[in-house]
Amino acid sequence: MKAAFKTAEKENQRHWDEIAPVHLNSYQSVKILKSGGVPLDEIQLGEVGEVAGKTLLHLQCHIGTDSLSWARKGAIVTGVDFSERSINCANRLKLELSLDAMFIQSNVYDLRQHLDATFDIVYNSQGVLCWLRDLDQWASLIAHFLKPGGFFYLMESHPVCDMFEEDESHALQLTYPYFHLPSPTCWDEPSPDYSDATYISHTPSYEWNWSISDIINALLKAGLALEFFNEYDRLFFKRFPGMVREADGWYYLPKVRGEISVIIHLTRQEKLN
Ligand SMILES: C[S@@+](CC[C@H](N)C(=O)[O-])C[C@H]1O[C@@H](n2cnc3c(N)ncnc32)[C@H](O)[C@@H]1O
Numbered sequence: 001m002k003a004a005f006k007t008a009e010k011e012n013q014r015h016w017d018e019i020a021p022v023h024l025n026s027y028q029s030v031k032i033l034k035s036g037g038v039p040l041d042e043i044q045l046g047e048v049g050e051v052a053g054k055t056l057l058h059l060q061c062h063i064g065t066d067s068l069s070w071a072r073k074g075a076i077v078t079g080v081d082f083s084e085r086s087i088n089c090a091n092r093l094k095l096e097l098s099l100d101a102m103f104i105q106s107n108v109y110d111l112r113q114h115l116d117a118t119f120d121i122v123y124n125s126q127g128v129l130c131w132l133r134d135l136d137q138w139a140s141l142i143a144h145f146l147k148p149g150g151f152f153y154l155m156e157s158h159p160v161c162d163m164f165e166e167d168e169s170h171a172l173q174l175t176y177p178y179f180h181l182p183s184p185t186c187w188d189e190p191s192p193d194y195s196d197a198t199y200i201s202h203t204p205s206y207e208w209n210w211s212i213s214d215i216i217n218a219l220l221k222a223g224l225a226l227e228f229f230n231e232y233d234r235l236f237f238k239r240f241p242g243m244v245r246e247a248d249g250w251y252y253l254p255k256v257r258g259e260i261s262v263i264i265h266l267t268r269q270e271k272l273n
Contacts (some may be wrong), residue, residue: 002020005133008184008206009082009107012131016083016205019193020063026196029065032095033072040069041249043232044125048153051075054120059108060128064090068099070123077101077118109137112144119146125155126236130162130207132170133184139222152224154215158231160208161239170242170255176209184208194237200269233258233261 024030029039038045052074058067061079063086071077079101081087087105094101106114122142132138142152163170176185188204216226235243235252243251 001133004183008186011204012206013082015161015201015205016062016081018203019199019201020083020085020089022193022199023063023188024093025196026193026199027063027065028252030063030093033065033068033093038071038072039065040071041236044153044155047228047230048121048123051121055117055147056121056123057115057117057119058122059111059122059142060131061090061103062086064093064103066123066125067101067103068093068097071099071101072097075121078115078117079103080106080108080115082107086117107133108132108141111141113146117145118150119145120147120150122146122150122152124153127157128154129156129159129210129215132210133208135218136221139218139224142219143222144222146224151227152219155236156215157235157237157239159209159211159215161235164240166240166242170240172240172253172256178209179211180209180214190230 032039047134048070053068054075056067056070056075056077058070058077058079061067061081062083064079067077067079067090068173068272077100079087079105081090082105084105087103090101090103094103094107104114106113122145124142146152159178163174163176163178165175167173184206185208186206190200190202193199193201215227220226233256234248234252236250238245238251240253242253242255245251
């Protein structure tokens with residue numbers, strides 16, 4: 001691995017360690033879990049389907065809210081994240097909610113050294129791909145941890161989103177390239193947290209951009225078959241200041257609602273042998 005990528009990953013780990021406790025106190029999903037609910041949206045619930053009794057590996061699980069939601073739906077869950085404080089939060093939440101799940105602190109790229117098992121479902125969702133330096137390695141790791149006939153499920157913000165900045169009139173301005181750049185982009189301006197805008201994060205983060213073909217081809221090369229690929233005009237977080245949260249809980253861009261079908265994409269892939 002390039003030395004610069006190693007440094008970028010270390011910085012990202014520090015960044016997620018910094019904001020994990022902020023998220024434990026501010027994520028709406030924590031509140032829903034504590035009140036006995038399951039804070040998963042209807043799209044994921046419908047597309048992932050019945051999980052009761054199935055083994056599920058959750059990559060980049062952060063503070064475990066989605067992992068514990070699938071556990072509450074009956075899945076046998078293992079969550080993985082490289083942020084120690086995220087894993088500590090996940091374990092605290094697990095104990096408080098009396099739910100069963102195993103949380104492992106590991107870089108996804110080192111997971112084979114920490115986990116010897118295969119799973120019915122490998123799950124990765126909502127704000128994950130930009131932190132990954134190598135999608136081919138990521139995809140081969142998914143194939144490695146899937147049982148034959150199992151499936152991988154991804155819900156992610158559409159890469160097209162990352163091409164734009166919003167101006168004062170909430171119009172989207174084409175600002176960044178779509179295609180993958182060899183080096184990660186560093187974000188080092190103090191900025192409000194996406195979950196708690198009163199918290200200003202002070203650690204830099206490094207992000208890689210990946211195109212749709214980068215994502216799909218990495219998974220196909222690893223031996224998975226594409227079962228479906230969907231795009232939606234709504235998002236799971238306030239990506240742009242002008243986004244409006246509607247009664248259904250999703251964030252929309254009012255000016256282009258229903259016109260840009262690029263905000264979320266989902267893929268589901270099945271390993272055949
Ligand atoms: C946006 S969060 C995960 C999304 C999750 N749906 C959530 O919001 O709770 C991204 C997570 O990826 C983790 N992460 C980033 N790079 C990683 C890596 N190389 N290995 C393991 N975890 C990583 C971070 O620590 C962070 O917890």
